[in-house]
Every structure is written in C-alpha cells, then in structure tokens.
Amino acid sequence: MNAPAPARQEDEYPVLVHAQAVVCGRGGTLEELLAAVRSGQRFEPTRDRCVDTADLAVRAHLSPRESKKVDRFSLLMLAAVSQTLEDHPLRPSEREACGMIVGNMLAGWSFAEPQLRALHTLGAGAVSPYLATAWFPAAAQGHATISLGMRGFAKTLTTDRCSGGQAIGMAFHRLRQGATGSLLAGGVESPTTPFVEAAFSGEGDRVTWLAEAAGLLLLQRGAPESSGARFLGAHASFRFVSRLGLEQRLAAFLDRQRGLPPLLAVVCNAEPWSEAEQHLHTLAARALGEDVPRLSPCRTLGDSLGASSGVAAALACEVLTPPSPPRSVLVLSWGHQCVDLLWIHS
Structure with missing residues (x-):
C-alpha cells in the first residue's frame, strides 16, 4: 500500500x-x-x-x-x-x-x-x-x-x-x-x-x-489517438498515516500529471459532511485552486461505503462525456485506512 x-x-x-x-x-x-x-x-x-x-x-x-x-x-x-x-x-x-x-x-x-x-x-x-x-x-x-x-x-x-x-x-x-x-x-x-x-x-x-x-x-x-475517448491516466493508492502525509502524496501525484489535459472538476469521496470530507475540499482547493469545481456525490446519493469510489469514478467519466476540448477529472477518495487517487482525462 x-x-x-x-x-x-x-x-x-x-x-x-x-x-x-x-x-x-x-x-x-x-x-x-x-x-x-x-x-x-x-x-x-x-x-x-x-x-x-x-x-x-x-x-x-x-x-x-x-x-x-x-x-x-x-x-x-x-x-x-x-x-x-x-x-x-x-x-x-x-x-x-x-x-x-x-x-x-x-x-x-x-x-x-x-x-x-x-x-x-x-x-x-x-x-x-x-x-x-x-x-x-x-x-x-x-x-x-x-x-x-x-x-x-x-x-x-x-x-x-x-x-x-x-x-x-x-x-x-x-x-x-x-x-x-x-x-x-x-x-x-x-x-x-x-x-x-x-x-x-x-x-x-x-x-x-x-x-x-x-x-x-x-x-x-486503447490507442493514444482514439478520437473522443476517455482514458484512465493515472492511479495511486496508499495507507493513510497523517494529513501531512496525504498532502505530500497528493502533491507528488499531481506533479506526475503535468502535461495531461487541465482539470475540469475534482470529485471528493469521503463520509458526507464529515471532517475528512471537509479536509479533502481544503486540500483540493489549496493544491488546485478555488476555481476548479469540487463535487461531493455522497451528499446527494448517500454513503455507499466500498461502492462510493466506484460511483465517484463513473460520475467523473460522465463529467467528460459531452464533446469538449481535452480535459481531466481527479477523483479523491479517503477512507478510514486508505487514500485512493484516480486521474481520468479525455
């Protein structure tokens, strides 16, 4: 991990x-x-x-x-x-x-x-x-x-x-x-x-x-030149140790995505209205800027625990479904043991 x-x-x-x-x-x-x-x-x-x-x-x-x-x-x-x-x-x-x-x-x-x-x-x-x-x-x-x-x-x-x-x-x-x-x-x-x-x-x-x-x-x-396609660009998963460690790992992950299409949204997946979810929003705003929209599916669909990160990924792909210039969506999931990061782009 x-x-x-x-x-x-x-x-x-x-x-x-x-x-x-x-x-x-x-x-x-x-x-x-x-x-x-x-x-x-x-x-x-x-x-x-x-x-x-x-x-x-x-x-x-x-x-x-x-x-x-x-x-x-x-x-x-x-x-x-x-x-x-x-x-x-x-x-x-x-x-x-x-x-x-x-x-x-x-x-x-x-x-x-x-x-x-x-x-x-x-x-x-x-x-x-x-x-x-x-x-x-x-x-x-x-x-x-x-x-x-x-x-x-x-x-x-x-x-x-x-x-x-x-x-x-x-x-x-x-x-x-x-x-x-x-x-x-x-x-x-x-x-x-x-x-x-x-x-x-x-x-x-x-x-x-x-x-x-x-x-x-x-x-x-697939092929890199696939027209109108959506790609999984990167993934990382690791054990949660501390908030500082999470921030450092997120910064390193984002640094590796330089050169990929710019972010259209961030999907924050954590227990709804919890301190962890608020911290994900704060981290995303600090690392990516306040202008990148942050979505919290669990506030609307409920907390589906192990399914929630799969739901978040599917919604991230849906964000990229309308024809548009190449863009990316970041999915941040934070559980009681693990942190999971997915970068999806068109």
Whole structure:
C-alpha cells in the first residue's frame, strides 16, 4: 500500500474507458445523477437508500425466484454489469474473455442477517443452503461472472470506501502493463440491514447516510489517438498515516500529471459532511485552486461505503462525456485506512 505509483514507461499502453454505470436508490440516468450532484441536491434516506426490490431483479435479469438466492449486493453488481454492457456491447468471444475486479467493504448482509436470525431462533435446519454462496465478499464478482459467462481475470478487493477505486486501479495497471481483453472494475455495497446500521450507530448520524449502490467502468487497452475517448491516466493508492502525509502524496501525484489535459472538476469521496470530507475540499482547493469545481456525490446519493469510489469514478467519466476540448477529472477518495487517487482525462 505504501509503494509509490509506477512511473510512466514508454511501453505502457493507454487505458480506455468504454462505458460506465451507476445503480443506486435515487435512480435515474448518469446524466441525471451528475446534474443532481452538481446542483447540490441532498440525500433523502426514505427515497434514496435502496433500489426497489422488484426493479432490481429485473435490471439484474433474474427471475424473482432466482433473485431470492443471492444477496442484494450481487443483484446490484449484476444490474450494473448489464447496464454497462447494454451501453457498450461485447461480442460473445469478447464477453467470455472479459475479466472483473470488484471492491466492497462489508459483503452480503441482506442475505446473511436473516439466516443468522433463523439459526439463532430455529436452529441449523432453518438456514438456507444458498447462504454459502451469497454472503462472502467475492460473491458479487462470482455471481456476475458465472451468470454472464465471463472467464477472464477475476478478483475481489475488501478494504474501506477506497476499495472500488482500488479495483479500478488494479484493472488500470493490468491493462497498462500489457494485459489484453476488457476488464469491468468498480465497487458495490448494500449496507442497509439492521445489523449493519447498528454497527454504525455509534458514529453520530452516519447511519442516516448509508445507501446501497454499484459503480462500474468497462476498461480496455486503447490507442493514444482514439478520437473522443476517455482514458484512465493515472492511479495511486496508499495507507493513510497523517494529513501531512496525504498532502505530500497528493502533491507528488499531481506533479506526475503535468502535461495531461487541465482539470475540469475534482470529485471528493469521503463520509458526507464529515471532517475528512471537509479536509479533502481544503486540500483540493489549496493544491488546485478555488476555481476548479469540487463535487461531493455522497451528499446527494448517500454513503455507499466500498461502492462510493466506484460511483465517484463513473460520475467523473460522465463529467467528460459531452464533446469538449481535452480535459481531466481527479477523483479523491479517503477512507478510514486508505487514500485512493484516480486521474481520468479525455
């Protein structure tokens, strides 16, 4: 975690962002979600916390019966993958070769929690046999790759809110260093059960901001001259030690991006309205100037923990979607253990 980001090498390959998707309780298209974030609309728990259950099963392309065998975080990932591949279809051979790297923080409690209650009150015979394949952190990645017939590289990362960005970073470095094929990468989380909420109940009003979501990018090696494309330009992730260390690492990261297109926006991903989020805004303003807009998606979409950095990356790509001169967006994610930095440009 403490190793510096690899220096650019002439034989490294550009990494294209072909498509992005966000599935969240607020609903709407990525364009609508970005507009809500930009206008500062506030998260409404009763409306925005969860995706409608019936709609989620439809978007995941599962029958109601099949959807009951998996956790909500797997359904969210299936829905996000389906949306991404609808926006940028892959040929059958490309889909089979496609890989997936997923980050999350808590795994699948919407399935596990009722089963634990059943075990406690009714005994082992009441526990669903599907618990074994529904709750663990890699379940979302596993269900998605199996359901869609993907046989490429697959990996799940579990850290803090940076895990979705770290998954994107791992995909970026694999493709940049020569891996072939496509990679789906991002984060997913469904932290909305009573047990999970109880775990956060001692942290002020944080529990009122919890929300489920999935944020995903479809990445592929590309050519530098790809017209109108969006690229992952750089990634760094490291353990948070001190605020001074964070400021120094951010300055070093920004220094390595000299020569890339100028910044259009900074996406600040931290616990909404927290001291950490305020510090990210202060750091961004100090390092980049007050004129660069700063977006805080969690204030509008809720705190989706491990999914939040994937959601932030997808929204950053959406910022670059309208035709414009080459521009960049920086994604800053700060969790309780890690810091993750993504530079995306057109």
